[in-house]
Amino acid sequence: MFRSAALAGRAGARGGGKTFSGGGLMTRSGDDYTRGLRDGRTVFFQGQRVPEVTSHPAFAAGVRAVARLFDLVHDSAHRDLLTYPSPRDGRPVNKAWLVPRTREDLPARRRAIKFLADQSYGFLGRSPDHVASFFAGFAGAPSFYARGGQRFADNLLRFAAKAADEDLYLSYVIVHPTVDRAKPAHQQAEPYLYAGVAAERESGIVIRGAQMLGTGSVMSDYIFVTVILPLKPGDEDYAISCVVPNSAPGLKLYPRRPYALGPTSVFDYPLSSRYDETDSLVIFDDVFVPWEDIFIYRNIELTAGQFSATAAHVLGNTQAHIRSLSKLQFLVGLLKRCMDLSGRSQNAEVVAQLGALATRVSLVEGMILGAEAAAEPDPFGVMRPKDSLLYASQVYQQAMYPRLLNQLRGMLGGSLIQLPATAAELRMPESAADIERYVRWPRATGTERVKLLKLLWDAIGSEFASRHLQYEMFYAGEPAAIQTREFRNFDWAAVEALVDRCLASYDVTE
Ligand SMILES: Cc1cc2nc3c(=O)[nH]c(=O)nc-3n(C[C@H](O)[C@H](O)[C@H](O)COP(=O)(O)OP(=O)(O)OC[C@H]3O[C@@H](n4cnc5c(N)ncnc54)[C@H](O)[C@@H]3O)c2cc1C
Structure with a gap:
């Protein structure tokens, strides 16, 4: 937590809260967030400067999706799940900013992150809790920044406190x-x-x-x-x-x-x-x-060290894995629904394929829980999920995600393409009758099937989906960089000790 007494008086800077029934203010709302984006920022699109992003058709929906996350944190009904009391003034702060100091802090962070990730089915990769999680790691290690001069540590703590109090994105x-x-x-x-x-x-x-x-x-x-x-x-x-x-x-x-x-x-x-x-x-x-x-x-040394000496990279990427788990669960759930409605889920080969997909999801979940269970306090007193499990999962996921999408495509064949171009065909009586007749499944009407498969196509085949494939392959860095992180964090001494023990247990005389 931010322990600097000098920061205690800054909480009044918090903007746009609402009175909370138990007293105090909640975090800022989605409207507060959206208003803040009308700040004259410079965004170029279609050969023009965008006058205002919150109402521009290219960006408005994305802004609304993020605003909804702020609304959920702002909602007093989610106070325990999504916020913690500010160490400065006791007012609720988004849990993404919580510097984990105890074992209990990690599952508390996980539950909040998972709840928010589920809102977009894992498709908002850099939701506000992502970089906030990095800052939780930075803020937990002010002495690291002080190596460059105390004023830099003060700057970091001051900004982290401001960002937490104002729930900045x-x-x-x-x-x-x-x-x-x-x-x-x-x-x-x-x-x-x-x-x-x-x-x-x-x-x-x-x-x-x-x-x-x-x-x-x-x-x-x-x-x-x-x-x-x-x-x-x-x-x-x-x-x-x-x-x-x-x-x-x-x-x-x-x-x-x-x-x-x-x-x-x-x-x-x-x-x-x-x-x-x-x-x-x-x-x-x-x-x-x-x-x-x-x-x-x-x-140069501190620039590199901020991602390895502090817990920031581990906490930020733990958020990323929890978000990724939401997406994997969603994709596998969609496929299961397709198999059920098309009457194929009893087929032994399909059951095995679904089991293989479920295995991948369970492995990712297990790695998140395992890294959390094996967490240890780091030299700054931050409770840090086990690095080597986190990076192993990252390496696994970078390679697994493309294969998973291919498997989903393989299980649905031409059905993913044989869909009416627009929803309007389902509203026009003549075309709707044809679709209900020829594009149905044993357990789904034509409309139900089209709705499900259009959703699945948008998740695995559209341009949006293709960008997500690229995202999952590269968001954490190019694969060799993550493999190198795993190499650096893996407990080589433990595995080599086993080798030494075995080698020492016999010699040329035996
Ligand atoms: C959708 C998406 C969203 C992203 N969001 C963010 C974000 O919010 N913030 C952010 O900072 N970054 C973001 N990134 C960037 C991401 O961090 C980088 O893409 C990632 O670090 C890889 O770097 P690169 O794209 O330059 O790949 P490159 O370094 O160009 O690597 C591409 C491929 O080339 C190979 N390669 C590279 N150099 C060599 C070489 N010399 N010899 C042989 N092979 C080589 C690599 O192994 C890799 O397979 C995002 C990326 C994507 C795709």
């Missing part, structure tokens, strides 16, 4: 754009292709360059800027960690094609139309960052 850009991966940041074709310190001023620094890939950045309050890729000596200008408000002058967002624009109706694309979280190239066109918002400055 942070997205992050922690990867350099793929210009020339073979060369370090300072040897790119020109300086500041990657976001770095272009100038230092008395009151702060100027950042210039680009970062990828800001999922949710179009609709976040702040962007966390740093780099998780290894830096080389000479890269000091790129070794920073800071936050930038989305409305900062010079900050430009270039989102990819929004999937919310394509769908003919919610019925035709129930996920694309409602849960596109957006991904953006983020450009810092001489963005000024005051010293107060900087946590690491020109320090």
Whole structure:
């Protein structure tokens, strides 16, 4: 928890709460969040600057999906599940910001994260609790930041407290754009292709360059800027960690094609139309960052260490796994429903395939619970889920997700394609009669079958689904990077001790 007494007086900064029946204020509501996005941020789309993201058809549905999450946390009915009392003033704070100090804190965090992930069926990858979970890890380790100077630790704690009190939505850009991966940041074709310190001023620094890939950045309050890729000596200008408000002058967002624009109706694309979280190239066109918002400055060792020495990467990716579990459960549940309604779920081969799919979901669930059960306090006193189990699960999931989608496709064949183009065909009497007659299952009407399969197609076959495939394969980094994390965190001493014991148990005389 944030223990600094100096921070205790800051709670009044909290905005937009409502009176809570038990006294005190709840966290901010979805409306509060949405209002905050009308801040003049710079988003380029279709050759124009978007006047306002919350009402733009490309982004409004995504904003609503996130706003709903804030509403759920704000709702006093979920107070115990989704919030904890602020260590500063006792008012409810979103549990995503909770720095886990005890064994009980981890399941408490898990239950809150799972509840929120279920709201989007796991399709909001970078929901607000994702980067908040990283900050729970950062805030638990102020002495780590103090290695760069006490003021940086103070900055980190001050911002983490503000973000928790105001329940801010942070997205992050922690990867350099793929210009020339073979060369370090300072040897790119020109300086500041990657976001770095272009100038230092008395009151702060100027950042210039680009970062990828800001999922949710179009609709976040702040962007966390740093780099998780290894830096080389000479890269000091790129070794920073800071936050930038989305409305900062010079900050430009270039989102990819929004999937919310394509769908003919919610019925035709129930996920694309409602849960596109957006991904953006983020450009810092001489963005000024005051010293107060900087946590690491020109320090290569600390930039790398924030993701390994602190619990941040483990807590953030634990959130990601819990979210992923929701999605896997949803996908397997959808397939089971298809098998039941099509009358195939008694078929021995189908039963075996469903069992194989369920195995994958159960393995992911088991890894989350196992990492939690094997948690130990780290040197900062943060209760840290077991790293090697978390990263093993990540390696497993990166490879498993594409195979899982293929298996789902394989089990449904042409049925996934033989669907009326739009929901309107189900409303027009002549075409509706044909669909009810020819596109039915033994246990489902034509409308029920079309509804289910359109949902499944949007989850595994549409452009939205294809982006999710890419997301699951890369959101945590390129596969070799995660395998390397597993290598670093695995208990090699224990396994090699077994080998040594065996080798020592006999010699050439036996
Ligand atoms: C949908 C989506 C959302 C994302 N959201 C975010 C986000 O919110 N915030 C964020 O910071 N990042 C985000 N990312 C970025 C993600 O972190 C990166 O994609 C990831 O770190 C991999 O980096 P890369 O894309 O540059 O891949 P690359 O490094 O280009 O790797 C691509 C492939 O090329 C291989 N490869 C790379 N270099 C070499 C080489 N020299 N020799 C041989 N093979 C090589 C890799 O092994 C890999 O298989 C997102 C990515 C996706 C796809």
